Amino acid sequence: MSDALLGFGSLGLVLLLIAIRVPIGVALGLVAFLGFTLVRNERVAFSVMQNTPFEVASKWGLSAIPMFILMGAIAHATGISSSLYRAARLWLSWLPGGLAVATNISAAGFAAASGSSVATSATLGRIAIPEMLRAGYAPSLAAGVVASSGTLGALIPPSILFVLYGVFAEVSITQLLIAGVIPGLLTAGIYALMIIGRCWLDPDVAPRVSAEFDGAALWRERWKSLLEIWPLLIIVFGIIGGLYGGVFTPTEAGAAGAFLSCVVAAMQGRLTFGVMTESVKETIKTTAQLLFVAFGAVMYTKFLALVGLPGIMADMMGSWALDPILVLVAISVIYIILGMFLDPLGVLLLTLPIVQPIFAALELDPIWLGVIVVKYIEIGLLTPPVGFNAYVVKNVVGDRISLETIFRGIGWFLACEVVIMVLILSYPQISLWLPSTMQ
DSSP: OOHHHHHHHHHHHHHHHHHTTOOHHHHHHHHHHHHHHHHSOHHHHHHHHHHHHHHHHTOGGGGHHHHHHHHHHHHHHTTHHHHHHHHHHHHHTTSTTHHHHHHHHHHHHHHHHHOOHHHHHHHHHHHHHHHHHHTTOOHHHHHHHHHHHGGGGGTSSSOHHHHHHHHHHTSOHHHHHHHTHHHHHHHHHHHHHHHHHHHHHOGGGSOOOOOSSOHHHHHHHHHHHHHHHHHHHHHHHHHHHHHHTTSOOHHHHHHHHHHHHHHHHHHTTOOOHHHHHHHHHHHHHHHHHHHHHHHHHHHHHHHHHHHTHHHHHHHHHGGGGGOHHHHHHHHHHHHHHHHTTSOHHHHHHHHHHHHHHHHHHTTOOHHHHHHHHHHHHHHHTTSTTTOHHHHHHHHHHGGGSOHHHHHHHHHHHHHHHHHHHHHHHHOTHHHHHHHHTOO
């Protein structure tokens, strides 16, 4: 059997196993084990399976992940998100679709404290959706803005996906995290403009909300709400500023963020033994899940390298692969299709050994590739039939909003993503300018 046939056959088998609900880490590891057995022998296969967990777990860059997860778990458990949403609502509710805009801005802020799209969508779904429904907002807008803005957790630092990409692509994690700032803010900004424009043209989608307070009382409440969120702002800007200024490594930034989250929660009287216990449990559980997928993905990457599949695919692409525009179009199509069906982490680790050598051959910036890949993974969280964030929101709202309505609301935000991706692909400096200014 030829190497090309083995490589492409293994890809098909991985997709088949994932389609029948085999956990992605198991699917990748099992196919890699079978591949090594066929190409070499079972002794080599067992050796790779034995050594890979240590190789992955010993990568120092991955130690940032549990710190970022712990920081987000504490922020979620201590109710920081509620204060953030209240402040955004008081300041922004006067806009057309003000509650939806407030949800979008709150998601950007909470994403910078959690690094998790799922946590952002689940948390804001419980807080914001009931309030928007009570105000008469269309269910599609209420659910759509929560599911879509939740994906900002994959882009705005700290981003777990950026850490994983940096480790396995062997590029600067610090520069990757900083590279996500402007694209993340651009995404939040275009989402907000779309919400305002849509609600201005069709006020029935989002009726104006009557102010809770009038005149001086409103301004007092606005300034008071800022006092409740200043600790979160210190954490977020302290981490981003520390990374940008070279004060922190990513791991140190994660540790500092987790420590500051504990200090802030303690100062507010919210850091109980139960909160700390649940946060640590959540951190251990999520980290173990990520590493298990990473073990399988690294084994599979080694197998693909052994049969030379990345090189085979590059040769198959022919002379048009020398055109960066065509390569970007091909990569876009691949990620959009895979994002419809696969877990975000699986998409990242499955495709990286294939697309990275192609980008390197064209001498395109790997930091820019990282932003593109993570952005497409973010879009994959919204696209049916999987659309993981849509199911997170559905789990939160229960029978109040149908899955069809949620996806219909997400459609407006996917239209925004077309504009955003055209800008990011056309103007690489949107992603690369901020990292280029680092010392």
